[in-house]
Amino acid sequence: MRQAGRSLPEYRALRATGTMLDACLSPELASEITMQPVRRHGVDAAVFFSDIIVPLHLVGVEVEIAAGRGPVFRNPVRTAAEIAALVRIDPALVEERGEAVVEAVQRTVAMLAEEGEQRGEPLPLIGFAGAPFTLAAYLAEGGPSKDHLGARSLIHSDPAAWADLTAWLAEVTGRFLALQVRGGASAAQLFDSWAGALAPADYRRAVLPASEAALEPVRALRGEGLDVPLIHFGVGTGEILADMASIGVDAIGVDYRVDLDDAVTRIGRDLTVQGNLDPVLLFAPEDVRRRAAHAALASGLAARAHVFNLGHGVPMNTDPTVLTDLVRTVHEWRATEESAR
Amino acid sequence: MRQAGRSLPEYRALRATGTMLDACLSPELASEITMQPVRRHGVDAAVFFSDIIVPLHLVGVEVEIAAGRGPVFRNPVRTAAEIAALVRIDPALVEERGEAVVEAVQRTVAMLAEEGEQRGEPLPLIGFAGAPFTLAAYLAEGGPSKDHLGARSLIHSDPAAWADLTAWLAEVTGRFLALQVRGGASAAQLFDSWAGALAPADYRRAVLPASEAALEPVRALRGEGLDVPLIHFGVGTGEILADMASIGVDAIGVDYRVDLDDAVTRIGRDLTVQGNLDPVLLFAPEDVRRRAAHAALASGLAARAHVFNLGHGVPMNTDPTVLTDLVRTVHEWRATEESAR
Numbered sequence: 231m232r233q234a235g236r237s238l239p240e241y242r243a244l245r246a247t248g249t250m251l252d253a254c255l256s257p258e259l260a261s262e263i264t265m266q267p268v269r270r271h272g273v274d275a276a277v278f279f280s281d282i283i284v285p286l287h288l289v290g291v292e293v294e295i296a297a298g299r300g301p302v303f304r305n306p307v308r309t310a311a312e313i314a315a316l317v318r319i320d321p322a323l324v325e326e327r328g329e330a331v332v333e334a335v336q337r338t339v340a341m342l343a344e345e346g347e348q349r350g351e352p353l354p355l356i357g358f359a360g361a362p363f364t365l366a367a368y369l370a371e372g373g374p375s376k377d378h379l380g381a382r383s384l385i386h387s388d389p390a391a392w393a394d395l396t397a398w399l400a401e402v403t404g405r406f407l408a409l410q411v412r413g414g415a416s417a418a419q420l421f422d423s424w425a426g427a428l429a430p431a432d433y434r435r436a437v438l439p440a441s442e443a444a445l446e447p448v449r450a451l452r453g454e455g456l457d458v459p460l461i462h463f464g465v466g467t468g469e470i471l472a473d474m475a476s477i478g479v480d481a482i483g484v485d486y487r488v489d490l491d492d493a494v495t496r497i498g499r500d501l502t503v504q505g506n507l508d509p510v511l512l513f514a515p516e517d518v519r520r521r522a523a524h525a526a527l528a529s530g531l532a533a534r535a536h537v538f539n540l541g542h543g544v545p546m547n548t549d550p551t552v553l554t555d556l557v558r559t560v561h562e563w564r565a566t567e568e569s570a571r
Numbered sequence: 572m573r574q575a576g577r578s579l580p581e582y583r584a585l586r587a588t589g590t591m592l593d594a595c596l597s598p599e600l601a602s603e604i605t606m607q608p609v610r611r612h613g614v615d616a617a618v619f620f621s622d623i624i625v626p627l628h629l630v631g632v633e634v635e636i637a638a639g640r641g642p643v644f645r646n647p648v649r650t651a652a653e654i655a656a657l658v659r660i661d662p663a664l665v666e667e668r669g670e671a672v673v674e675a676v677q678r679t680v681a682m683l684a685e686e687g688e689q690r691g692e693p694l695p696l697i698g699f700a701g702a703p704f705t706l707a708a709y710l711a712e713g714g715p716s717k718d719h720l721g722a723r724s725l726i727h728s729d730p731a732a733w734a735d736l737t738a739w740l741a742e743v744t745g746r747f748l749a750l751q752v753r754g755g756a757s758a759a760q761l762f763d764s765w766a767g768a769l770a771p772a773d774y775r776r777a778v779l780p781a782s783e784a785a786l787e788p789v790r791a792l793r794g795e796g797l798d799v800p801l802i803h804f805g806v807g808t809g810e811i812l813a814d815m816a817s818i819g820v821d822a823i824g825v826d827y828r829v830d831l832d833d834a835v836t837r838i839g840r841d842l843t844v845q846g847n848l849d850p851v852l853l854f855a856p857e858d859v860r861r862r863a864a865h866a867a868l869a870s871g872l873a874a875r876a877h878v879f880n881l882g883h884g885v886p887m888n889t890d891p892t893v894l895t896d897l898v899r900t901v902h903e904w905r906a907t908e909e910s911a912r
Contacts, residue, residue, distance in 0.1 A: 379851055379886060386855035426807070429827050429849050466767070469809050469828050486770050487810050508770050510720055514727035545720060 233543040235279060238550050240266050250295035251287055254280050260334035265341050268353065270550065271557045275354045275417075275537075276342055278335060278410060282360025282421060283368070285406035288331075289323040291316070299374060306372030308380050310391040316369075317398040324405040331406070335413025354417060356461070357410030361422035362399035362440035363433075369395075378427050385436045396440035401447070408447035411458050418448050419461040419483070425474070426466025426485075433470050442477040449478075461504060465542060471496045486541030491532035503533040506541035507556075512548045516555070523559045527567075574884040576620060579891055581607050591636035592628055595621050601675035606682050609694065611891060612898045616695045616758075616878075617683055619676060619751060623701025623762060624709070626747035629672075630664040632657070640715060647713030649721050651732040657710075658739040665746040672747070676754025695758060697802070698751030702763035703740035703781035704774075710736075719768050726777045737781035742788070749788035752799050759789050760802040760824070766815070767807025767826075774811050783818040790819075802845060806883060812837045827882030832873035844874040847882035848897075853889045857896070864900045868908075 235241040244263055245253055253259045263279040283293050283301045292304035307316050339355055346353035363381065370380030384392045407418050420441060425433060445460055462474045463483025475482050475497035482501055484493040486508035493503055507526050511519045523538075530536030538560045544553065576582040585604055586594055594600045604620040624634050624642045633645035648657050680696055687694035704722065711721030725733045748759050761782060766774060786801055803815045804824025816823050816838035823842055825834040827849035834844055848867050852860045864879075871877030879901045885894065 377850075377883070377886075379854065382849075382851040383854035386852060386859045426828075430830075432849075466807055487767075489771075508723075508773075509718070510723040511727060513720065513724035518727045542718070545718070 235263055235267050236546055237544055237548040237553070238266055238270065240270075250281060250297070251284070251293075254284050255330045255334075257330055257333035257337050261337040261341055264334075264338045264355070265345070267553070268342070268345060271554045272561075273557055274351075275356055276338065277356045277419075278338065278358060278415060280331070280334075280358070280410075282358075282365060282403070282423075284331065285324050285328075285359065285402045286365065286369075288327045288406070289319050289321065289402060291319075296373075301368045302373040303369060306380070307369045307395070308384065310388055313391045313395045317394050319398075321398065321401040321405055324402055325409060328406070328409045331409050332413040335410050335415055339414035355410075355415045356417045356419055357407060357413075357415030358419040358421055359403040359407035359410075359444065361420050361425065361437075361464075362396040362403060362444055363425055363428070363437045364421065364423045365399045365403060366392075366395055367424045367427075369399075378424050382428065382432070385432055389436070392436060396437070397443065400440045400443035404444040404447035407444070408451055411448055411451055411456055415458065417459045417461060418445075419463060420444060420479075422462070422464040422467075422474075425464035425470065426468075428470075430469045430473070434473050438473055438477065441474075445477065445479070459502070463504065468496075472498075475501055481535075481537065483539070484541065490526060490529040490536065494532040499532075499534055501533070502535040502537060503530055504537040504539050505530075506539065509540050509542045509545055509548075512540075512545065512552050512556070519552070519556065520559050523556060524563055527560065527563050576604055576608050577887055578885055578889040578894070579607055579611065581611070591622060591638070592625070592634075595625050596628075596671045596675075598671055598674040598678050602678040602682055605675075605679045605696070606686070608894070609683070609686060612895045613902075614898055615692075616697055617679065618697045618760075619679065619699065619756060621672070621675075621699070621751075623699075623706060623744070623764075625672065626665050626669075626700065626743045627706065627710075629668045629747070630660050630662065630743060632660075637714075642709045643714040644710060647721070648710040648736070649725065651729055654732045654736045658735050660739075662739065662742040662746055665743055666750060669747070669750045672750050673754040676751050676756055680755035696751075696756045697758045697760055698748060698754075698756030699760040699762050700744045700748035700751075700785065702761050702766065702778075702805075703737040703744060703785055704766055704769070704778045705762065705764045706740045706744060707733075707736055708765045708768075710740075719765050723769065723773070726773055730777070733777060737778070738784065741781045741784035745785040745788035748785070749792055752789055752792055752797055756799065758800045758802060758822075759786075760804060761785060761820075763803070763805040763808075763815075766805035766811060767809075769811075771810045771814070775814050779814055779818065782815075786818065786820070800843070804845065813839075816842055822876075822878065824880070825882065831867060831870040831877065835873040840873075840875055842874070843876040843878060844871055845878040845880050846871075847880065850881050850883050850886055850889075853881075853886065853893050853897070860893070860897065861900050864897060865904055868901065868904050 260279045264276050268276045287293055294302055296302045342353040342355055366381040367378040411418055459480035461481040462479040465485045468488045481504050482497050484503055484505035486506050490503050507523055511522045601620045605617050609617045622636055628634055635643055637643045683694040683696055707722040708719040752759055800821035802822040803820040806826045809829045822845050823838050825844055825846035827847050831844050848864055852863045
């Protein structure tokens with residue numbers, strides 16, 4: 231469950247001092263924070279503690295993560311000249327300066343192996359990176375925005391500069407994702423949080439090619455024997471699910487607005503689905519929440535395989551005991567399912 | 572075009588002093604502001620200048636419209652006790668205290684008749700009101716929010732209180748809409764800005780019945796010979812378009828993420844569609860914008876009838892001359908279409 235950590239008191243204690251970026255780039259902190267929800271909730275996999283703007287920070291873009299707000303860039307990038315200056319930065323700096331990321335992943339993978347040994351089952355680590363459009367949405371506005379008009383208008387007003395920007399972002403974010411796989415992550419998720427803000431035709435034409443390119447550095451690792459499943463996720467993406475599935479990924483994250491069996495109809499049976507309990511049910515009475523989880527699990531049976539998850543991030547004010555109970559609900563349902571077969 | 576006024580210097584001049592609510596409740600100001608985009612852009616209809624929280628203000632709920640933020644309630648309404656206290660307020664106060672709204676509409680209709688006489692064609696006024704869910708989304712949070720978790724969790728945690736709240740809101744907002752029709756509005760639009768944040772099953776079960784109820788006061792006017800078309804609009808509603816169309820409305824507003832011919836496939840051919848140029852194209856080069864407008868117009872031919880519009884509100888920083896050009900583009904396309912037939 232994405233952002234499951236931030237609702238935990240033990241997370242807040244670890245993050246009491248220092249910035250979010252400091253925490254992302256400290257192998258000790260990042261690995262420990264990644265482990266917190268694994269230990270507390272008994273989930274079957276860990277999501278690496280990081281942020282989509284880490285690779286931009288690594289290559290020298292001035293950015294911070296403002297508490298309660300999100301990424302804030304000192305200099306927004308929206309004109310052709312600003313884009314030209316940005317894309318002159320060598321993406322290889324991600325690897326040159328990314329030692330802390332690799333170390334954090336390695337450390338986490340070792341901790342997960344230990345925890346998995348105790349449980350008697352492997353505990354995979356899911357690495358992730360932001361998709362070029364979502365990174366561009368922040369860059370063009372200088373921070374979070376409602377309709378992402380900055381990046382979206384660039385698509386139409388300067389297609390060449392847009393192509394340069396997203397090609398560069400694809401390389402930078404793709405290298406960051408590959409770094410995590412190199413460190414030992416067992417799956418790689420591409421996060422396009424804001425893709426749902428685009429008209430589908432614009433998504434297909436001006437965004438999807440860069441997302442596909444962002445997966446290249448991970449695919450290139452296959453030659454070295456590192457072949458991990460690829461997950462593609464966004465929010466409000468009902469209209470573009472099939473497109474998101476079309477770039478050779480193994481799994482699609484589905485938000486809570488599309489039932490999983492509906493999603494399978496759109497993307498086909500050859501892909502795994504991930505999702506999609508509405509996070510609002512974390513605030514519902516126990517029986518309502520459990521029934522909804524069972525419904526999502528039943529709906530997921532339509533797919534080749536189903537990674538149970540929320541259909542959006544974990545809200546900050548979630549009661550952690552509710553998350554623990556949700557994990558138990560899923561485990562019990564699956565145990566019953568399996569014994570019935 | 573919704574919120575077309577706020578990008579105009581003449582609007583900013585009129586609104587230089589006084590609050591948004593003051594302007595909504597001044598027949599002189601509201602009518603003049605409604606006319607501004609009609610005169611400047613040459614559009615074929617006017618959208619009444621008002622706000623969805625006006626009826627709540629009329630019945631005595633303490634609310635203001637904060638510039639650049641939106642509706643802010645002094646006392647959020649989220650517990651059963653708070654809801655019980657709210658719904659004790661008599662919805663009939665909307666009519667009792669709504670004289671200024673009726674006057675503003677009457678004045679506007681007279682001004683539109685005069686303007687229409689000069690043009691040699693009628694200029695209808697579109698009235699509007701917020702749907703119960705969208706009003707509840709603001710009420711439960713006390714203001715704007717990202718995921719509307721307050722209202723959405725109420726649906727699951729206290730269905731009875733939720734039903735009371737939305738039934739009351741339906742009556743209050745429905746009476747506000749009927750007031751505008753009584754004053755002379757030629758069409759009535761129900762605005763469910765945030766309906767797209769709901770899981771479709773929740774929308775159908777816990778939201779749509781109240782939206783249908785909100786149209787009752789307008790339908791009741793048919794007995795008095797006032798029979799106006801009803802429009803239903805929301806944002807990000809691709810998954811629930813058919814549901815939105817199912818409550819006996821005449822037209823569906825479609826946002827830019829669903830092509831109009833796709834929308835017709837979902838809602839059937841018996842309804843008029845309204846939409847749906849992506850507002851981001853207001854910042855695109857002229858030829859790109861015109862091509863996109865032509866595409867929307869061509870797509871709209873799939874429907875019984877098509878009211879050309881943006882697929883979302885007009886962004887604040889839009890260049891007004893671009894809006895004027897867009898209206899001209901639509902008129903020229905339609906003239907060519909007609910002469911070709």
